Ligand SMILES: Nc1ncnc2c1ncn2[C@@H]1O[C@H](COP(=O)(O)OP(=O)(O)OP(=O)(O)O)[C@@H](O)[C@H]1O
């Protein structure tokens with residue numbers, strides 16, 4: 001699928017020729033250079049997967065060339081060619097980033113094996129550009145991309161839901177794509193000509209939520225100077241999406257339950273009954289069964305909304321999606337497209353794939369957007385990626401001790417850690433923190449309360465530093 005281009009750097013024309021023939025036979029693209037200077041200008045011009053460099057080249061030596069090359073092209077692999085007498089030099093070159101060395105005189109098989117070993121490791125990097133071309137076909141479904149089995153089952157479920165009006169409960173951590181899935185259900189289904197009306201139930205206190213949902217008639221309460229149509233009525237004929245459904249109070253659950261069962265509403269302050277007809281989709285990042293057990297959710301309400309459950313796995317459980325999502329994000333980002341940023345270095349991708357992503361796909365999108373801003377060339381390098389991802393302790397492996405916790409507790413801690421980091425960075429600023437986390441201010445307030453985080457504490461920290 002990808003043709004590799006190899007650069008041979010050797011002052012001995014015989015060796016150059018020998019290597020060139022060998023690689024061409026194997027269908028690699030090959031260029032040769034006799035000096036370090038020629039090598040550098042070729043590197044500027046073409047994109048190589050591998051440089052095969054003689055340890056002793058005029059003007060410089062293989063070690064400094066390797067160093068120089070690896071500083072500019074983080075992902076370029078280098079194989080050093082050396083005589084027996086200078087193996088020590090080759091080992092030194094490996095310390096400076098060479099991938100392997102071979103000794104002269106070499107066997108054909110030996111050099112081909114070393115080459116293939118090195119190229120095999122480049123799979124991830126090449127995958128990004130490969131996947132970009134696959135996006136429209138196998139791996140994407142209604143604005144969602146994934147190559148994960150569980151996600152593909154979800155795609156099939158959504159496809160099946162197009163044929164009916166079944167009520168759907170979407171669960172998953174923050175940023176996993178719950179709203180995206182809800183929209184897919186609506187826009188794939190036969191109600192797509194109706195409205196998709198979303199309401200974040202956590203963003204309103206009880207009294208306001210009621211008037212948002214049910215609407216009111218003029219004079220229903222002080223300040224109700226006009227009739228107001230509620231979200232439920234608005235969604236009639238289409239889909240009503242109740243986000244963060246866990247935050248609905250018990251009395252409101254009862255009121256909603258009646259509506260869902262009878263398919264009619266009574267507006268506040270009115271005595272008119274309005275018939276409604278819509279699909280209901282709810283979303284939550286909580287375990288609702290636990291809430292029912294604790295008495296925080298009505299059992300009848302839970303059963304009424306949990307007809308078809310869809311549980312979206314967190315990003316850390318489907319890291320194979322990371323290259324694909326990154327490819328999609330690069331393609332969709334106007335700046336990335338303008339500047340033709342089409343690649344992510346292997347090292348950068350590896351650090352993205354070992355991070356634990358408490359904020360899931362949304363956090364990844366955020367990181368890629370910032371990286372695009374920092375990147376100078378056409379490849380996102382490790383240095384372009386925000387520090388938190390690479391920080392010690394950020395990787396899943398480093399957090400292994402946390403894995404003894406129950407899932408819920410683990411997630412709660414991760415969320416708290418994430419929010420306090422962002423609050424610290426933004427010196428307790430609510431608007432800026434909410435923006436960085438890509439949640440709204442009301443959600444941030446609620447989560448801060450849940451985790452007992454006070455903005456004053458973060459102002460202090462900033463002052464102390
Ligand atoms: N599979 C996917 N493919 C492409 N983009 C995705 C995918 N999943 C999520 N996203 C993107 O990630 C972001 C977060 O998705 P979304 O808002 O649907 O998450 P959510 O689960 O509703 O989050 P929250 O719980 O915080 O409300 C959006 O920009 C969305 O487009």
Ligand SMILES: [Mg+2]
Pocket residue numbers: 178179243
């Ligand atoms: Mg959402």
